[in-house]
Amino acid sequence: MSNKVQIQSSVNGEIVDFLCDPQETLLDVLRNRLSLTGTKEGCATGDCGACSVLLDGRLTCSCLVLGVEAVDKEITTIEGISEKDGLHPIQRKFLERAALQCGICTPGLIVATKALLEKHKDPDEETIRYWLAGNLCRCTGYDKIVRAVQDAAKELSYEA
Amino acid sequence: MAKVIFPDHLLPFVGGNREINIEAKRYRELVEILETRWPGCGIELEKCAVAIDSQIYQDAFLEDLLSESEVFFVRKIEGG
Amino acid sequence: MAEAVDYKIIGERPVRPDGVDKVTGRAQYGADLSLPNTLIGSVLRSPHAHARIKSIDVTAALSMQGVYAAITSEDFASPDGEVGGEAAGSASDLAKNVMATDKVLYHGHAVAAIAASTKEIADLALDAIVVEYDVLEPVLDIDEAMKDTAPLLDPDCYTQNLPEKAEKPSNIASVMQLSGGNLEEGFAAADIIVEGEYNIPMAHQGYIEPHACTATVNEAGQATVWCCTQGHFEFRSMTAALLGMNIADLKFIASEIGGGFGGKTVVYLEPVAVLLSKIAGRPVKMTMSREEVFRATGPTSGTHCKVKVGAKKDGTLTAASAWLAYEAGAFAGAPMGPGAMCIFAPYKLENFFVEAFDVLVNKPKVAAYRAPGAPQSAHAMEIALDDLARELEMDPIDLRLKNAVQEGDQATYGPKFPRIGFKECLEAAKNHPNYKTALEEGTGRGVSAGFWFNVGMQSSAEVHVNENGTVTLVEGNPDIGGSRASMCIMASETLGIEYESIRAMIGDTESTGFSNVTGGSRTTFATGMAVVQACEDIIAQCKARAAVTWGVDEDQVEWQDGQAIPAPGVNADVKPLSLADIASQAHKTGGPLLGRASLNAQGPGPSFAVNICDLKVDQETGKVDVTAFTAIQDAGKAIHPDYVEGQMQGGTSQGLGWALNEEYIFDANGVMENAGFLDYRIPVASDLPMIDCHIVEVPNPTHPFGVRGVGETPIVTPLAAAANAVRDATGVRINDLPLSPPKILEALDGND
Numbered sequence: 006m007s008n009k010v011q012i013q014s015s016v017n018g019e020i021v022d023f024l025c026d027p028q029e030t031l032l033d034v035l036r037n038r039l040s041l042t043g044t045k046e047g048c049a050t051g052d053c054g055a056c057s058v059l060l061d062g063r064l065t066c067s068c069l070v071l072g073v074e075a076v077d078k079e080i081t082t083i084e085g086i087s088e089k090d091g092l093h094p095i096q097r098k099f100l101e102r103a104a105l106q107c108g109i110c111t112p113g114l115i116v117a118t119k120a121l122l123e124k125h126k127d128p129d130e131e132t133i134r135y136w137l138a139g140n141l142c143r144c145t146g147y148d149k150i151v152r153a154v155q156d157a158a159k160e161l162s163y164e165a
Numbered sequence: 166m167a168k169v170i171f172p173d174h175l176l177p178f179v180g181g182n183r184e185i186n187i188e189a190k191r192y193r194e195l196v197e198i199l200e201t202r203w204p205g206c207g208i209e210l211e212k213c214a215v216a217i218d219s220q221i222y223q224d225a226f227l228e229d230l231l232s233e234s235e236v237f238f239v240r241k242i243e244g245g
Numbered sequence: 246m247a248e249a250v251d252y253k254i255i256g257e258r259p260v261r262p263d264g265v266d267k268v269t270g271r272a273q274y275g276a277d278l279s280l281p282n283t284l285i286g287s288v289l290r291s292p293h294a295h296a297r298i299k300s301i302d303v304t305a306a307l308s309m310q311g312v313y314a315a316i317t318s319e320d321f322a323s324p325d326g327e328v329g330g331e332a333a334g335s336a337s338d339l340a341k342n343v344m345a346t347d348k349v350l351y352h353g354h355a356v357a358a359i360a361a362s363t364k365e366i367a368d369l370a371l372d373a374i375v376v377e378y379d380v381l382e383p384v385l386d387i388d389e390a391m392k393d394t395a396p397l398l399d400p401d402c403y404t405q406n407l408p409e410k411a412e413k414p415s416n417i418a419s420v421m422q423l424s425g426g427n428l429e430e431g432f433a434a435a436d437i438i439v440e441g442e443y444n445i446p447m448a449h450q451g452y453i454e455p456h457a458c459t460a461t462v463n464e465a466g467q468a469t470v471w472c473c474t475q476g477h478f479e480f481r482s483m484t485a486a487l488l489g490m491n492i493a494d495l496k497f498i499a500s501e502i503g504g505g506f507g508g509k510t511v512v513y514l515e516p517v518a519v520l521l522s523k524i525a526g527r528p529v530k531m532t533m534s535r536e537e538v539f540r541a542t543g544p545t546s547g548t549h550c551k552v553k554v555g556a557k558k559d560g561t562l563t564a565a566s567a568w569l570a571y572e573a574g575a576f577a578g579a580p581m582g583p584g585a586m587c588i589f590a591p592y593k594l595e596n597f598f599v600e601a602f603d604v605l606v607n608k609p610k611v612a613a614y615r616a617p618g619a620p621q622s623a624h625a626m627e628i629a630l631d632d633l634a635r636e637l638e639m640d641p642i643d644l645r646l647k648n649a650v651q652e653g654d655q656a657t658y659g660p661k662f663p664r665i666g667f668k669e670c671l672e673a674a675k676n677h678p679n680y681k682t683a684l685e686e687g688t689g690r691g692v693s694a695g696f697w698f699n700v701g702m703q704s705s706a707e708v709h710v711n712e713n714g715t716v717t718l719v720e721g722n723p724d725i726g727g728s729r730a731s732m733c734i735m736a737s738e739t740l741g742i743e744y745e746s747i748r749a750m751i752g753d754t755e756s757t758g759f760s761n762v763t764g765g766s767r768t769t770f771a772t773g774m775a776v777v778q779a780c781e782d783i784i785a786q787c788k789a790r791a792a793v794t795w796g797v798d799e800d801q802v803e804w805q806d807g808q809a810i811p812a813p814g815v816n817a818d819v820k821p822l823s824l825a826d827i828a829s830q831a832h833k834t835g836g837p838l839l840g841r842a843s844l845n846a847q848g849p850g851p852s853f854a855v856n857i858c859d860l861k862v863d864q865e866t867g868k869v870d871v872t873a874f875t876a877i878q879d880a881g882k883a884i885h886p887d888y889v890e891g892q893m894q895g896g897t898s899q900g901l902g903w904a905l906n907e908e909y910i911f912d913a914n915g916v917m918e919n920a921g922f923l924d925y926r927i928p929v930a931s932d933l934p935m936i937d938c939h940i941v942e943v944p945n946p947t948h949p950f951g952v953r954g955v956g957e958t959p960i961v962t963p964l965a966a967a968a969n970a971v972r973d974a975t976g977v978r979i980n981d982l983p984l985s986p987p988k989i990l991e992a993l994d995g996n997d
């Protein structure tokens with residue numbers, strides 16, 4: 006069954022080449038072929054957001070995209086969020102606000118927050134809640150997550 | 166004398182007594198006395214948790230009993 | 246003991262020690278491990294809810310290229326007796342749930358498993374397994390299941406706990422009763438009686454991480470298993486029992502865990518992976534799909550409850566009775582016991598009677614879910630009390646205050662209450678701004694109260710002091726919600742050293758002592774106690790080392806603020822010795838410092854909660870919007886308030902999901918119709934408001950810092966709080982859950 010396709014794309018700023026089956030999802034490619042297991046699978050049907058990545062800057066469920074579709078695209082995963090000098094403010098605020106319990110939803114939520122704050126510098130609570138509505142968290146009830154996002158927005162707008 | 170109280174599901178094993186008084190210094194001794202009085206009840210008691218003076222013990226064994234102690238057998242409790 | 250004490254770090258909110266790995270994607274969860282040469286394991290599941298297995302033929306599958314092992318129940322041991330600690334149950338039922346023997350009892354029940362080189366080959370191989378079934382009529386309705394005429398799931402099931410031995414088999418696996426006083430007299434003394442009948446469908450724990458494990462077995466038959474679990478020690482015992490293995494040949498390593506809520510206290514995949522690996526001679530990795538998680542793990546019981554409550558005009562309860570039927574799913578073990586023990590627990594009641602039933606139905610075998618059994622029965626009682634308050638024109642919090650239990654009162658489940666904080670919670674609710682704010686037009690407000698016992702059980706902990714005075718804690722409880730942080734805080738407080746110089750790790754089954762599951766709200770309480778004792782062990786050793794150093798007696802040394810100092814009155818001209826000082830010289834004074842403790846923690850403190858729920862009902866669509874929610878709970882002492890609030894907010898969210906939306910929907914053949922997150926809709930961020938938390942702290946006298954345990958109680962209360970608020974908003978009482986738009990519209994229509 007080997008009719009694998011060779012794909013080149015940019016993952017977290019680095020050009021990578023990989024072979025994948027035509028029907029293989031980007032999520033599986035990231036996790037199984039590139040060992041980037043920070044991106045999680047919660048459902049594989051596009052309903053939980055645990056697999057969120059940025060595809061050319063757009064928030065995307067990597068379980069709904071094929072590996073072959075990633076050709077020549079720029080992909081950002083949770084592993085690419087930290088900055089040279091340490092955690093990204095979003096990551097830091099998630100920690101300071103205790104916005105994670107088990108942490109399985111956290112990579113997806115952080116990636117989604119990054120996409121949100123790139124679009125909306127100063128989102129209100131409703132905007133945050135609607136933007137993050139595709140990312141399920143079963144542990145926190147979202148309260149501390151929303152607060153972490155608000156804090157991060159504040160800090161990033163100071164930085165800007 | 167410690168006061169011992171049984172829940173409904175244990176009544177068939179202790180001669181239908183809801184409440185009895187027993188002279189025992191420790192929980193282990195109490196169970197031994199009960200087993201002598203109603204042979205076979207020990208296995209059922211093992212399956213229970215026990216509350217001695219308001220404190221629930223899932224696995225009681227050597228706990229001290231006071232003369233005015235109240236001993237309740239309750240179902241074991243689990244959690245999520 | 247814990248009176249108002251000035252703590253240095255307890256009650257602060259430091260960042261969790263495992264945090265950075267969890268916000269950067271480094272943390273390794275159940276499915277994140279890959280070993281070289283690994284095979285993929287896959288499970289064949291029953292297409293029928295109830296059928297006899299006539300034959301299973303795996304030969305065609307086994308002959309396929311890339312297939313290395315195929316197993317059925319015949320490859321398992323036939324264990325008997327009980328297994329597991331927290332989730333203890335019949336070993337033979339557990340085995341049959343992991344792999345069906347003569348019958349399949351629910352749609353999705355495992356019947357065979359394959360190990361193959363890729364997932365695709367494994368799935369093709371599953372298709373090649375031939376199973377012949379004799380399809381039987383499924384039993385799907387709890388009331389039908391209880392009838393004499395119902396088809397039997399298990400012809401050998403005779404109802405347990407009857408006064409007389411059952412004469413014929415039944416789907417009622419067991420019954421229990423609780424009673425006190427004289428029910429008839431109690432109801433006769435009542436001025437008013439309210440009654441109701443309540444139905445709640447099955448609901449799933451809904452952890453975002455599906456079950457996953459990797460197992461590898463060497464030529465000597467020694468196995469190593471990595472998995473996401475709430476308790477790797479208990480997974481080890483269960484796996485050993487199911488496979489007839491020596492516990493010493495099984496090593497379990499707990500990965501990080503992506504939620505459990507009770508659902509990851511029992512094995513599904515692990516014994517299967519071990520067996521496949523043993524046969525194939527290569528590592529085997531197994532992960533469930535979300536659909537498998539819904540069809541074949543969890544859920545908690547659907548219930549049918551009836552409650553009757555009598556009271557005087559002034560609100561004093563005179564009697565109450567309850568009839569509680571809980572779906573067990575395919576095998577006995579519904580949490581009807583705790584349901585029965587919890588239902589009236591918050592209230593002083595002399596005359597009561599509770600009857601509860603554990604009922605087999607052709608649905609997945611239920612697993613623990615946060616305060617197992619309590620939310621369903623509390624939903625019934627708290628609605629009845631709300632109805633009572635309305636009829637009496639009494640404030641619902643006042644009604645509860647009037648009857649609330651306190652220290653020394655006899656609990657309806659038996660013993661007298663130790664020190665508890667229920668009244669404090671009710672007072673806090675009454676005084677809370679949320680309760681005093683006027684409601685907007687079209688909005689309703691509901692309150693409810695709830696209780697959970699909490700448990701203690703066995704825990705182990707070691708404290709290693711490094712040569713620079715920093716500390717490594719080793720304990721055996723997977724960290725699901727920030728428990729490493731709590732352990733480090735308690736160690737920091739006890740030792741008197743900086744929080745940042747302490748790291749916590751979860752030891753595998755070979756590197757620390759036995760520990761029961763992370764569950765039952767026990768970890769901060771029991772494992773915390775072990776950590777404190779292990780730290781006290783270190784302090785004792787440090788005092789001895791200081792004594793040797795100073796040439797004084799041990800009892801002439803005290804430990805204060807992280808240093809050894811001469812006791813008052815001791816005439817020694819010495820400088821205090823910090824933990825770092827002592828550690829750096831440890832090689833001269835007796836070798837490394839290692840403290841340890843293991844215990845079976847007794848005396849957990851019951852935790853009470855009160856909720857206030859405000860919500861709006863859209864009269865056109867029937868949609869409910871929760872506009873404000875306040876959770877109030879007695880934590881005893883909040884070690885790290887963020888994570889206490891997190892438990893309260895998370896439990897609230899699960900409770901609201903169950904109240905408003907979540908339900909298992911089965912078709913006539915017993916096939917779950919909504920086995921995915923699209924149709925089994927758990928709350929998303931835009932469904933909820935901020936969840937206000939008020940932590941009450943009435944210390945539990947048995948814990949060194951007063952901890953009670955907080956994880957379970959938060960889910961007991963929201964079901965009724967939401968139902969009572971819907972009643973308030975619409976004027977219509979709906980006794981069944983979920984309060985989904987169609988149900989609300991139907992009720993509103995019926996009211997027109």
Ligand code: FES
Binds near residue numbers: 052055057066067
């Ligand atoms: S795994 Fe992609 S959305 Fe759930």
Ligand code: FES
Binds near residue numbers: 105
């Ligand atoms: S923290 Fe567990 S799912 Fe979000």
